[in-house]
Amino acid sequence: MAKEIPDLVAEVRAGTGKGAARQARRDQMVPGVVYGDGKAPMAINMKYNYLVKHLKAGRFLSTLFNLKVEGEKDVRVICRDVQRHVVKDTPLHLDLMRLRANSRINLFIHVTFENHEQAPGLKKGGTLVAVRNEVELEVNASNIPDHLTVDLTGLNVGDVIHINDIKLPDGAKPTVERNFVIANISAPSSLRSAGDDTEGGDDEAAAEGAEA
Numbered sequence: 001m002a003k004e005i006p007d008l009v010a011e012v013r014a015g016t017g018k019g020a021a022r023q024a025r026r027d028q029m030v031p032g033v034v035y036g037d038g039k040a041p042m043a044i045n046m047k048y049n050y051l052v053k054h055l056k057a058g059r060f061l062s063t064l065f066n067l068k069v070e071g072e073k074d075v076r077v078i079c080r081d082v083q084r085h086v087v088k089d090t091p092l093h094l095d096l097m098r099l100r101a102n103s104r105i106n107l108f109i110h111v112t113f114e115n116h117e118q119a120p121g122l123k124k125g126g127t128l129v130a131v132r133n134e135v136e137l138e139v140n141a142s143n144i145p146d147h148l149t150v151d152l153t154g155l156n157v158g159d160v161i162h163i164n165d166i167k168l169p170d171g172a173k174p175t176v177e178r179n180f181v182i183a184n185i186s187a188p189s190s191l192r193s194a195g196d197d198t199e200g201g202d203d204e205a206a207a208e209g210a211e212a
Contacts, residue, residue: 008065013043030091034077037098051091062107064144076141099141106175108134110147119152125188126157131181140171150182160184
């Protein structure tokens with residue numbers, strides 16, 4: 001489930017403080033800092049368009065990167081924060097944290113659903129209700145999953161998918177200990193309006209109770 005670690009390119013920023021940060025932005029750069037792993041923080045700049053491209057690709061805050069800075073040894077990092085302009089929503093500053101291969105970190109991982117056509121409940125007109133589109137996991141930095149997969153094969157109206165039903169990557173565990181709900185298959189609206197979905201309604205209520 002883990003994918004190849006992509007590169008993230010930056011350069012050392014000369015000077016620190018607000019003046020250096022403003023100058024970086026005037027030069028079409030986004031200032032940032034790299035910290036952690038018991039080492040001194042390092043001030044960096046990243047090209048504005050380059051960073052925006054990565055942000056638009058999605059999942060920037062849950063992706064492990066190989067940070068490349070000229071004159072420095074490559075290091076694995078993960079972005080902990082991107083500060084944005086309150087009106088324009090453009091990136092103003094980013095914080096990157098150094099990670100070792102054996103570091104453990106909490107991240108929100110995207111949930112995807114597959115084999116919709118193999119779910120009898122959906123074929124009958126049921127609706128997949130995603131309670132959680134992301135799940136917070138504690139994971140190893142060397143094995144960050146790109147996503148979690150829910151297999152809908154064989155699921156019927158009223159079925160509920162819990163976190164324990166999903167295969168997690170080695171070393172990963174939910175930050176919440178209880179067996180919380182990920183999704184359920186609700187009855188077709190025609191049956192709900194007719195009041196014929198007593199069993200499905202009970203299952204949904206149970207699912208909501210488990211999630212509360």
